[in-house]
Amino acid sequence: EIVLTQSPATLSLSPGERATLSCRASQSVGSFLAWYQQIPGQAPRLLIYDASNRATGVPARFSGSGSGTDFTLTISSLEPEDFAVYYCHQRSSWPQTFGQGTQVEVK
């Protein structure tokens, strides 16, 4: 099973600041990595698929990069609605696995 390790566990930032979230895989997942956003009390929402492709309707301030074992989700300038938990997810091999999440909180 591929283990996804996200860091940091919590990111304390202010609106307007840049957020950089990391996801490291225990073995290569190629580009088969996605990012989901979860606002408390809501279901996850797809942000990025295949490492760097924004899903439909996702604002341009969200971007993804990386391949192999190291991936990054960047939010260029935090909006109030971006404070949430972010999960990475790999589909390279079964079983699918998710990272443990990074919480982006208001500083």
Added chain:
Amino acid sequence: EVQLVETGGGLIQPGGSLRLSCAASGFTVTSNYMSWVRQAPGKGLEWVSIIYSDGTTYYADSVKGRFTISRDNSKNTLYLQMNSLSAEDTALYYCARWLGISSTWFYDIWGQGTMVTVSS
């Protein structure tokens, strides 16, 4: 409107059984790949099971032999039969559509979840 609505969660004693339902609207369950993903309180997401459009099923090792995923075309509903439940199965259970487009795959639709609590 395309949506998924889960029902069937509740409080169940260890060793008990429960069946979760996920009613779909706006698309056909049997024509899609459908998954169950769970989230234990305060924890991350864990994939549980998937059923392909051709009926092939897969399970996480943690539930294999205890859980069964199925679907009903006439009701356009996905199910998860859960047997031999333990405290470790306590979680919010989501159903989600695993969508494949042009060789890429992702979860594009999620339900709101149904809570399963296993406790005596």
